[in-house]
Amino acid sequence: QVQLVESGGGLVKPGGSLRLSCAASGFTFNGYYMSWIRQAPGKGLEWLSYIDISGSTIYYANSVEGRFTISRDNAKNSLYLQMNNLRGDDTAVYYCARVPDDFWRGFNAFDVWGPGTLVTVS
Amino acid sequence: DVVMTQSPDSLTVSLGERATINCKSSQSVLYNSNNKNYLAWYQQKPGQPPKVLIKWATTRESGVPDRFSGSGSATDFTLTISSLQAEDVAVYYCQQYYSPPFTFGPGTKVDIK
Numbered sequence: 001q002v003q004l005v006e007s008g009g010g011l012v013k014p015g016g017s018l019r020l021s022c023a024a025s026g027f028t029f030n031g032y033y034m035s036w037i038r039q040a041p042g043k044g045l046e047w048l049s050y051i052d053i054s055g056s057t058i059y060y061a062n063s064v065e066g067r068f069t070i071s072r073d074n075a076k077n078s079l080y081l082q083m084n085n086l087r088g089d090d091t092a093v094y095y096c097a098r099v100p101d102d103f104w105r106g107f108n109a110f111d112v113w114g115p116g117t118l119v120t121v122s
Numbered sequence: 123d124v125v126m127t128q129s130p131d132s133l134t135v136s137l138g139e140r141a142t143i144n145c146k147s148s149q150s151v152l153y154n155s156n157n158k159n160y161l162a163w164y165q166q167k168p169g170q171p172p173k174v175l176i177k178w179a180t181t182r183e184s185g186v187p188d189r190f191s192g193s194g195s196a197t198d199f200t201l202t203i204s205s206l207q208a209e210d211v212a213v214y215y216c217q218q219y220y221s222p223p224f225t226f227g228p229g230t231k232v233d234i235k
Contacts, residue, residue: 035224044228045166045215046226047224047226061223095171105160108177108219109174110162110164110174111183
């Protein structure tokens with residue numbers, strides 16, 4: 001079945017780094033854009049980053065621009081988020097999500113989500 | 123950036139009654155070239171990731187019960203649950219995917235009275 005599974009979360013000190021992975025299965029990974037979204041404890045959803053199929057078009061939220069880097073390996077059906085210079089307010093559950101193609105603008109709703117991985121910065 | 127607001131913050135509705143959640147965007151999310159609103163609604167139950175219910179403002183995702191419906195255009199949108207069921211207790215978010223950053227509303231918590 002269609003599935004996304006995040007990994008790589010954990011406890012890290014402020015200023016540290018962490019690399020999250022998202023393993024995709026059950027669908028043609030290189031046919032979809034992908035995104036990362038996070039949710040701080042007890043808070044709402046915050047979109048972080050988007051990458052197109054080839055990795056040539058990337059967007060970031062202002063809150064992570066310059067600190068986080070999204071990438072993908074279509075041969076490994078995997079999405080990544082390299083997080084550097086982590087701060088306390090980066091503590092959250094991090095989700096990867098699938099984004100179907102859209103002919104007109106290239107943007108779409110997030111139709112499949114992983115269960116999330118918890119990152120704690122303390 | 124497109125700012126998304128939702129009202130109310132929380133909602134308590136009796137079983138079988140209607141629940142209505144409003145969402146407003148600070149800019150139009152209607153793309154005139156294809157006449158589509160780049161607006162989605164998600165449901166999040168405790169301990170679970172969000173699940174998309176509605177996309178393109180009015181298109182119900184496959185498998186979503188037909189008691190969920192979306193309406194609106196441009197900057198004003200509504201999610202309606204026509205007959206609230208116990209399993210609908212959740213937080214509901216609207217989100218624009220018209221342009222990055224793809225912002226979410228703050229969420230509306232729906233409970234049973």
